[in-house]
Amino acid sequence: MDRGHELLALAVPIAREAAELARTMRAAGVDPVATKSTLTDVVTAADRAVERQVREAIHAARPGDAVLGEEYGDSQKASAVRWILDPIDGTVNYLYDLPQYAVSLAAEVDGVVVAGVVINAATGREWTAVLGGGAHADGRKLSGSQQADLRQALVGTGFGYAADRRLHQAAVLAGLIGDIRDVRRFGAAAIDLCLAAEGSLDAYYEKGLNAWDHAAGGLVAAEAGLLVTGLAGAAPGPDMVVAAPPALHGALHDRLVELDAEKGP
Numbered sequence: 001m002d003r004g005h006e007l008l009a010l011a012v013p014i015a016r017e018a019a020e021l022a023r024t025m026r027a028a029g030v031d032p033v034a035t036k037s038t039l040t041d042v043v044t045a046a047d048r049a050v051e052r053q054v055r056e057a058i059h060a061a062r063p064g065d066a067v068l069g070e071e072y073g074d075s076q077k078a079s080a081v082r083w084i085l086d087p088i089d090g091t092v093n094y095l096y097d098l099p100q101y102a103v104s105l106a107a108e109v110d111g112v113v114v115a116g117v118v119i120n121a122a123t124g125r126e127w128t129a130v131l132g133g134g135a136h137a138d139g140r141k142l143s144g145s146q147q148a149d150l151r152q153a154l155v156g157t158g159f160g161y162a163a164d165r166r167l168h169q170a171a172v173l174a175g176l177i178g179d180i181r182d183v184r185r186f187g188a189a190a191i192d193l194c195l196a197a198e199g200s201l202d203a204y205y206e207k208g209l210n211a212w213d214h215a216a217g218g219l220v221a222a223e224a225g226l227l228v229t230g231l232a233g234a235a236p237g238p239d240m241v242v243a244a245p246p247a248l249h250g251a252l253h254d255r256l257v258e259l260d261a262e263k264g265p
């Protein structure tokens with residue numbers, strides 16, 4: 001078994017147990033326990049409990065690996081492997097009991113993401129990918145959308161937590177919305193990337209994502225054949241993540257450049 005498949009085989013049961021914990025805690029009721037960057041950027045007891053459980057499971061199986069998680073940051077490592085975890089991507093959906101929140105777990109080796117799993121904890125839907133080994137969901141290999149015309153593209157996006165960033169993102173969207181079929185904002189970037197991977201969205205873009213938001217979903221999208229990039233030759237990262245099939249990527253990318261999408265706060 002190659003490295004990617006070996007790490008995915010460990011990630012999947014850990015992510016399933018994490019999703020089960022998130023779902024069970026949601027059923028018992030949820031309150032924010034703290035805010036982070038802004039008043040609307042909340043963390044729940046479940047975010048922390050799920051992250052602790054995943055960290056313990058990884059540590060038990062592979063004690064030398066590092067883990068970068070949304071709630072507890074980066075840990076030291078003695079191996080080439082680092083895990084990137086969003087315990088609950090879509091925390092606001094979680095708070096409001098909207099069924100669009102996910103556990104997102106990726107494994108990178110020497111800085112390259114080689115395996116990823118995203119599980120919608122509310123529905124149990126699961127997407128996986130291995131570098132060079134394709135992306136899968138429900139036993140099906142994913143291959144993205146066939147749409148080649150930006151004017152007919154259904155495009156997912158999201159907004160950050162800070163008001164000044166949201167205003168910039170809204171201005172970009174105001175410039176784009178006349179050029180596309182429509183927009184969707186579901187509230188969990190990891191799931192959005194997987195929906196683009198399976199063609200339920202034609203494309204997705206967002207400014208301001210952290211590694212834990214896009215590491216696993218980005219691999220799922222790339223392995224489904226999408227181009228997953230930043231703008232103007234940059235790698236996907238906090239300035240911009242654009243995921244689109246090759247036939248659509250150029251037009252969406254160029255429009256985002258025209259709209260200064262990666263600029264601003």
Ligand code: IPD
Binds near residue numbers: 088157160161189208
């Ligand atoms: C957020 C979600 C949301 C996206 C935000 C992310 P969180 O992650 O993925 O869809 O628009 O940019 O911060 O805070 O729910 O883990």
